[in-house]
Amino acid sequence: MLNTAENEIIRNKMIESIDYFACGYCTNKIENIFSDTKKKKVIFEAGVFLIKHRKYGYILYDTGYSTKLLENKLKYFLYRMLNPINISEDKMINRQLEKKNISTQEIKYIILSHLHPDHIGGLEFFPNAKIIISQKCFEEFEKNSFRSLIFKEILPKNFKDNLLIKKIEAENKEFNYLKSYDLFSDNSIFLTELNGHSSGQCCAYIKEKNLLIAADSTWRVDFLDMIDKMKFLPKLIQNNFSDYKKSIEILKTMRADGIKIVASHDQSS
Numbered sequence: 001m002l003n004t005a006e007n008e009i010i011r012n013k014m015i016e017s018i019d020y021f022a023c024g025y026c027t028n029k030i031e032n033i034f035s036d037t038k039k040k041k042v043i044f045e046a047g048v049f050l051i052k053h054r055k056y057g058y059i060l061y062d063t064g065y066s067t068k069l070l071e072n073k074l075k076y077f078l079y080r081m082l083n084p085i086n087i088s089e090d091k092m093i094n095r096q097l098e099k100k101n102i103s104t105q106e107i108k109y110i111i112l113s114h115l116h117p118d119h120i121g122g123l124e125f126f127p128n129a130k131i132i133i134s135q136k137c138f139e140e141f142e143k144n145s146f147r148s149l150i151f152k153e154i155l156p157k158n159f160k161d162n163l164l165i166k167k168i169e170a171e172n173k174e175f176n177y178l179k180s181y182d183l184f185s186d187n188s189i190f191l192t193e194l195n196g197h198s199s200g201q202c203c204a205y206i207k208e209k210n211l212l213i214a215a216d217s218t219w220r221v222d223f224l225d226m227i228d229k230m231k232f233l234p235k236l237i238q239n240n241f242s243d244y245k246k247s248i249e250i251l252k253t254m255r256a257d258g259i260k261i262v263a264s265h266d267q268s269s
């Protein structure tokens with residue numbers, strides 16, 4: 001039998017590790033995104049996070065780019081024109097996991113922040129994983145609007161069968177900034193929504209690490225203080241710019257409170 005102190009240690013240590021993989025990237029000129037900046041090419045890595053939970057094993061957060069986007073289709077051509085991308089087979093998430101001796105079969109859960117192409121690319125390699133998305137994200141998926149920028153053909157055929165759709169509407173005293181959903185009811189991973197970039201964008205607060213995975217609520221953390229300079233076109237790409245600004249303010253409050261924030265497109269090196 002464990003004593004109370006030992007039980008306490010176990011309760012507080014549900015997350016064994018969090019690893020990061022850059023699964024391709026796109027580039028853009030910073031002067032096209034913000035006014036009053038020095039000209040510079042910026043890299044936006046497609047970040048994938050691998051969380052190891054003591055009880056539930058490996059959980060992926062997003063799945064990066066797919067080489068499918070390099071195919072000769074008008075839609076992809078336009079996408080690549082706006083976001084020149086760099087992705088190769090060996091950078092896709094399945095291959096990067098293999099290199100670490102992690103079989104794709106070991107992934108039981110995948111949290112998708114939202115359904116833009118740079119977040120869903122590797123999904124096809126995990127046909128048995130449960131895919132966790134927010135209710136609002138699912139509603140956006142069902143709308144079939146071009147503005148949602150969801151390239152459905154990249155999603156696996158059985159995508160809908162594997163979905164676990166979560167309503168993010170609870171008040172949790174462990175995370176008091178926004179409504180949240182305690183994914184495994186053990187205070188380890190709180191899913192929360194930061195809207196604006198996409199509807200129902202699902203971010204993850206890992207309490208033990210005091211870490212928020214913020215997806216695209218800001219493309220990069222070093223952009224957090226530049227929001228007022230955002231140009232017309234990048235504003236237009238957001239699903240709702242007024243919500244986007246609100247999300248940025250919430251992120252700034254969290255940052256001031258000492259929460260570590262990582263965005264999907266931060267540069268890892």
Ligand SMILES: [Zn+2]
Binds near residue numbers: 116197216
């Ligand atoms: Zn996005």
